[in-house]
Amino acid sequence: MRRTSFDSMPCPIARSLERVGEWWSILILRDAFAGLTRFEEFQDSLGIAPNMLTRRLTALVEDGLLERRRYSERPPRHEYVLTERGRDFRPVLLAMMAWGNRHFAPEGASVQLVDARTGTPAEPVLVDRASGRPITGPDFVIAPGPAAGEATRRRLARRGSPDSAKDAS
Structure with missing residues (x-):
């Protein structure tokens, strides 16, 4: 089953979920903030399958939250460090x-x-x-921003609902 991509949605929450909405990604970032950088450290901390960890690290690098740096030539080994975008999380x-x-x-x-x-x-x-x-x-x-489309403007115009004053997104 293919999952829906949120990348083209105009909502900043949806676009953020496209990058970090998978729970392993958030836990990897948590561990990166705790100082973990190496594949084995993430795997030991999370108990995650190596193939899944490889996919999640690759995605976090592609999305600019982590940077992959070589720390050993022989054998080739890499570490993963937070980027500015990652630190902003x-x-x-x-x-x-x-x-x-x-x-x-x-x-x-x-x-x-x-x-x-x-x-x-x-x-x-x-x-x-x-x-x-x-x-x-x-x-x-929450109010429409300068780039808001008509659908976003309509959705946010419903401010009369009881929870609208409590909304954070």
Whole structure:
């Protein structure tokens, strides 16, 4: 069965899912942020089949989230390091971690974000860069951008729905 490609959809969430929407990809990026770079390290951490890991690493390199660098000539060996695009994914991972801890960890957090100096737990929030205000509630809404097509404009015109003030996408 062939999966649907989101690459040509005008939605930035759909286009992002095209790159990182497969769960192995997100876990590979998680491990890359933890400092893993080598094929064997990813495989040991994830317990993923080698052929699947090869496919996911190749896709992440092709999509510009990881860079493949040779670290040994004989035998030829490569490592995978985050690119700027890959490093820009960090806030998404932190938000997913906080969301998962809040809603799916009844036993408590197994991993958490902490202040590096004090060890105090931190809770990530999305803020507007210009004003510094947290992006919550009815103060911020999703609106059509300059490149929005008619379908996007119609979908976003439905702001009268009860959840529209809570939408984050």
